Amino acid sequence: AAGVIQSPRHLIKEKRETATLKCYPIPRHDTVYWYQQGPGQDPQFLISFYEKMQSDKGSIPDRFSAQQFSDYHSELNMSSLELGDSALYFCASSLASVGEQYFGPGTRLTVT
Amino acid sequence: KQEVTQIPAALSVPEGENLVLNCSFTDSAIYNLQWFRQDPGKGLTSLLLIQSSQREQTSGRLNASLDKSSGRSTLYIAASQPGDSATYLCAVRAPGAGSYQLTFGKGTKLSVIP
Numbered sequence: 001a002a003g004v005i006q007s008p009r010h011l012i013k014e015k016r017e018t019a020t021l022k023c024y025p026i027p028r029h030d031t032v033y034w035y036q037q038g039p040g041q042d043p044q045f046l047i048s049f050y051e052k053m054q055s056d057k058g059s060i061p062d063r064f065s066a067q068q069f070s071d072y073h074s075e076l077n078m079s080s081l082e083l084g085d086s087a088l089y090f091c092a093s094s095l096a097s098v099g100e101q102y103f104g105p106g107t108r109l110t111v112t
Numbered sequence: 113k114q115e116v117t118q119i120p121a122a123l124s125v126p127e128g129e130n131l132v133l134n135c136s137f138t139d140s141a142i143y144n145l146q147w148f149r150q151d152p153g154k155g156l157t158s159l160l161l162i163q164s165s166q167r168e169q170t171s172g173r174l175n176a177s178l179d180k181s182s183g184r185s186t187l188y189i190a191a192s193q194p195g196d197s198a199t200y201l202c203a204v205r206a207p208g209a210g211s212y213q214l215t216f217g218k219g220t221k222l223s224v225i226p
Binding site for chain 1: 143144146148153154155156157158161163201205210211212213214215216217218219
């Protein structure tokens with residue numbers, strides 16, 4: 001069965017640079033979520049999109065933005081990167097009516 | 113604000129034992145509860161989803177129960193195997209503001225000793 005695809009899997013950036021993370025949800029899933037997991041931490045919700053519209057917003061810094069495109073893939077854009085942004089970034093997708101969230105393998109971002 | 117607590121934080125058992133992982137949440141008004149497995153540095157694998165109207169779900173050697181009124185869920189693993197070693201996370205989805213997000217516990221790190 002198709003799973004959530006994230007790219008890139010690993011990313012190394014320097015402070016103050018920008019990064020773009022991509023997510024391709026499971027086909028026919030209408031909701032995409034982004035989570036951030038710092039070292040030794042539980043995942044923290046950032047933002048979600050339902051049918052290409054922002055549906056919920058969590059602890060996402062103003063330096064970050066995201067969108068969902070017409071083909072349902074989503075991108076998380078991160079600017080003015082800080083050392084504290086180093087983390088695993090997960091994308092998940094679901095059918096909103098069912099709610100079970102399926103997670104991608106994550107993008108490991110390292111800011112140096 | 114919904115808070116999720118998992119006890120114990122770590123657990124070590126010999127292979128073949130049955131074990132129970134605990135999860136509690138502060139607000140009983142939830143849509144559903146999910147149990148995940150996470151291997152070090154890897155993604156989250158969904159194990160079981162329990163809707164708020166359900167009392168339990170089973171998948172193979174796994175059984176999850178939900179007592180919404182008391183704000184508790186348990187994950188029962190039968191006949192544990194070394195391959196079960198991982199961190200197990202519990203997460204809830206609640207109505208109202210933030211209804212799309214999952215709120216996670218900090219997980220229970222399970223080690224199954226051969």
